[in-house]
Amino acid sequence: MARPLTLLLLLCVLCGGSLAFALHTGSVTITWSQLWSALWNPAPGMIHDVVLRIRLPRVVAAFVTGGMLALAGALMQVLLRNPLADPYILGISGGAAVGALGSLMLGLGTTWITGSAFIGALVSMLLVFGLAHGRGGWTPNRLLLTGVVVAAGWGAVIGLLLTTGPDQTLRGMVFWLMGDLSNPGRPTLGFLVLLVGLAIAVTQGRALNILSRGEMQAAALGLSVAPLRLTVYGLASLLTAMAVTLAGSIGFVGLVVPHMLRLLGIRDHRWLAPAAVLLGGSLLVLADTLARSLLAPRQLPVGVLTAFIGVPVFLFLLHRSRAVHGQ
Amino acid sequence: MKPEPKTLLETHQLCVDVPGKALCRNLNISVQAGDIWCVLGRNGVGKTTLLHTLAGLREPTGGSVCLAQTPLSQLSRNTIARTLGILFQDHYDPFPATVMETVLIGRHPHLGAWGWEGPEDYQLADTALDVVGLNGFKQRNVATLSGGERRRLGIATLLVQQPSVYLWDEPTNHLDLHHQMQILEHLRDNAHKDGTAHIMVIHDLNLAVRFADHFLLLLGGGDYYAGTGPEVLRQDLLERVFGHVLVPIKGATGTAWLAG
Numbered sequence: 001m002a003r004p005l006t007l008l009l010l011l012c013v014l015c016g017g018s019l020a021f022a023l024h025t026g027s028v029t030i031t032w033s034q035l036w037s038a039l040w041n042p043a044p045g046m047i048h049d050v051v052l053r054i055r056l057p058r059v060v061a062a063f064v065t066g067g068m069l070a071l072a073g074a075l076m077q078v079l080l081r082n083p084l085a086d087p088y089i090l091g092i093s094g095g096a097a098v099g100a101l102g103s104l105m106l107g108l109g110t111t112w113i114t115g116s117a118f119i120g121a122l123v124s125m126l127l128v129f130g131l132a133h134g135r136g137g138w139t140p141n142r143l144l145l146t147g148v149v150v151a152a153g154w155g156a157v158i159g160l161l162l163t164t165g166p167d168q169t170l171r172g173m174v175f176w177l178m179g180d181l182s183n184p185g186r187p188t189l190g191f192l193v194l195l196v197g198l199a200i201a202v203t204q205g206r207a208l209n210i211l212s213r214g215e216m217q218a219a220a221l222g223l224s225v226a227p228l229r230l231t232v233y234g235l236a237s238l239l240t241a242m243a244v245t246l247a248g249s250i251g252f253v254g255l256v257v258p259h260m261l262r263l264l265g266i267r268d269h270r271w272l273a274p275a276a277v278l279l280g281g282s283l284l285v286l287a288d289t290l291a292r293s294l295l296a297p298r299q300l301p302v303g304v305l306t307a308f309i310g311v312p313v314f315l316f317l318l319h320r321s322r323a324v325h326g327q
Numbered sequence: 328m329k330p331e332p333k334t335l336l337e338t339h340q341l342c343v344d345v346p347g348k349a350l351c352r353n354l355n356i357s358v359q360a361g362d363i364w365c366v367l368g369r370n371g372v373g374k375t376t377l378l379h380t381l382a383g384l385r386e387p388t389g390g391s392v393c394l395a396q397t398p399l400s401q402l403s404r405n406t407i408a409r410t411l412g413i414l415f416q417d418h419y420d421p422f423p424a425t426v427m428e429t430v431l432i433g434r435h436p437h438l439g440a441w442g443w444e445g446p447e448d449y450q451l452a453d454t455a456l457d458v459v460g461l462n463g464f465k466q467r468n469v470a471t472l473s474g475g476e477r478r479r480l481g482i483a484t485l486l487v488q489q490p491s492v493y494l495w496d497e498p499t500n501h502l503d504l505h506h507q508m509q510i511l512e513h514l515r516d517n518a519h520k521d522g523t524a525h526i527m528v529i530h531d532l533n534l535a536v537r538f539a540d541h542f543l544l545l546l547g548g549g550d551y552y553a554g555t556g557p558e559v560l561r562q563d564l565l566e567r568v569f570g571h572v573l574v575p576i577k578g579a580t581g582t583a584w585l586a587g
Binding site for chain 2: 077081082083203206207209210212213214216217219220221222223224262267268270
């Protein structure tokens with residue numbers, strides 16, 4: 001137990017560091033002491049506005065989105081018992097994208113884009129659930145195949161929208177698809193969903209450990225599989241829908257963060273869930289800060305940066321674990 | 328030395344079907360504390376499906392299974408898991424885990440909803456890993472185990488679950504001779520000392536004859552014979568069960584059966 005606890009504390013430090021770095025970095029130069037006083041002794045002024053009105057909402061949105069994606073990824077991997085599963089595998093982001101791109105094409109405002117993305121995600125979630133349920137069983141493979149096929153369907157619609165859409169909206173559409181935190185909605189609701197989701201994942205952690213060994217095994221060990229499966233599906237889908245609505249579809253975080261933690265030795269879901277939220281959140285905060293500052297004033301899509309940071313770190317961990325454990 | 332007779336598991340007119348095929352018709356057996364039952368039959372005759380039905384993981388077509396006089400359908404999954412455990416034919420490990428983490432999942436039904444494994448759970452896990460000869464492997468990744476080692480880990484996981492009724496689906500699969508004997512001897516001791524009951528599917532007739540005291544012969548089409556060794560281990564019956572000629576050989580440890 002000592003090792004997961006140490007890692008969790010280290011992740012808390014990483015999280016605090018990434019938040020401070022993100023609040024400190026930007027086109028307006030702010031010293032650390034100015035940042036400190038802006039946060040704790042708010043006095044009206046330019047620095048106060050930059051830190052609290054511009055940077056803080058974006059940093060919080062990035063953290064909440066990253067945390068939701070990493071937690072949703074860990075849950076999807078258990079639900080589908082597939083290490084390749086990520087939050088988008090069942091087509092939730094596809095549904096959201098079709099909703100958002102439709103609104104972008106029609107030139108509607110941010111509220112419409114956010115709302116239609118969330119509705120698209122919910123439609124996709126219910127569609128996949130209904131179709132996979134069908135007549136008879138609801139096996140992980142059936143759910144996976146249904147989700148992948150529905151996602152492919154959404155992909156085709158997205159292609160159609162991109163190729164037929166007016167030129168002036170194209171850039172916005174591409175940015176939305178690659179993930180964009182420059183116009184974050186209010187992250188308050190997302191933050192609440194993340195907290196509730198984390199609480200459920202931690203309290204059900206031991207059950208998730210067992211569910212990942214197969215449904216028959218889980219039932220034989222006394223788990224009521226059907227309600228748990230439904231909870232995990234609903235929770236992972238809701239987290240994904242909220243994340244996609246906040247920031248578009250940011251790849252990589254949901255797939256790789258749970259695996260990074262498993263490679264570091266956190267395999268028990270009672271530890272993995274909070275660790276995933278912290279690491280996913282920190283990774284996205286760092287990626288978003290670099291995305292807005294590397295080529296400032298130009299902004300890079302944050303999904304590009306998550307992959308740029310995540311790919312080498314993940315490959316390093318994989319390489320190291322092979323050398324240590326001889327796997 | 329057998330413990331006091333006490334019925335742990337009973338079936339009443341149990342019928343098990345798969346679509347288009349009857350596996351078991353009106354099965355009535357009564358499993359007492361200390362009994363070791365062995366289910367014998369050809370591939371596909373329904374041994375595994377019957378075990379899953381006895382474990383309550385599958386609805387019977389008719390009849391009922393009772394655990395200590397209460398029908399399984401009236402018990403929660405968690406209550407069942409504290410009294411009855413099953414070793415499956417296969418193990419799935421899609422994510423990395425150590426041997427210790429894996430064996431501890433057997434404690435799940437005994438821990439409260441918010442509970443964590445305590446020192447006594449680790450103690451039980453240690454003992455179980457000793458029994459199956461895996462104590463030097465606690466921190467090993469499950470994915471690096473050999474087939475026989477993984478099987479022994481599955482057996483240890485069921486041992487720490489500490490049910491009173493154990494269902495074993497081919498427990499000796501992949502095991503070398505030494506571990507087959509060691510583990511089956513442990514189960515027999517466990518049955519006689521602690522008054523547990525064991526129902527196992529084993530394909531090795533001689534191992535079955537050596538360790539079991541009751542037999543359930545599945546003949547296909549729903550027909551069965553159930554009883555003690557002297558009642559049902561008849562050459563004509565066994566040849567019908569296996570669809571092969573058998574030659575009995577009297578030896579010091581009892582009758583051995585050779586394929587003719």
